[in-house]
Amino acid sequence: MTNDQRYWSAKKDELVSAIKKLGFPSELGEQIARQLGSPKAMDRMLGYLYNVQPDTPELIVDEMLAICSDIDVWREKKEAEAANARYNEILNYGLGTEED
Structure with missing residues (x-):
């Protein structure tokens, strides 16, 4: 298991635990973690759970x-x-197909 996987797993466990402490089933926490998908999003959810x-x-x-x-x-x-930056690059420098 990589460090990122361990970090994700730890955040998921913390989220599930916080939801269980509020009196909800752990399955709800598992599904919420799966839908959020990232530790940063789970941190936002944890902040909500702890404060609200x-x-x-x-x-x-x-x-x-x-x-x-x-x-x-x-x-x-x-x-x-990113698309706008590429478009501006094309406007400023062309498509690169012309010979100088």
């Missing part, structure tokens, strides 16, 4: 969906920035 202490599973799932949505928006922004 939601009392229904719907609130937990709603926050998970909000975090996933934020991640999707960030990815789309980064893709658009």
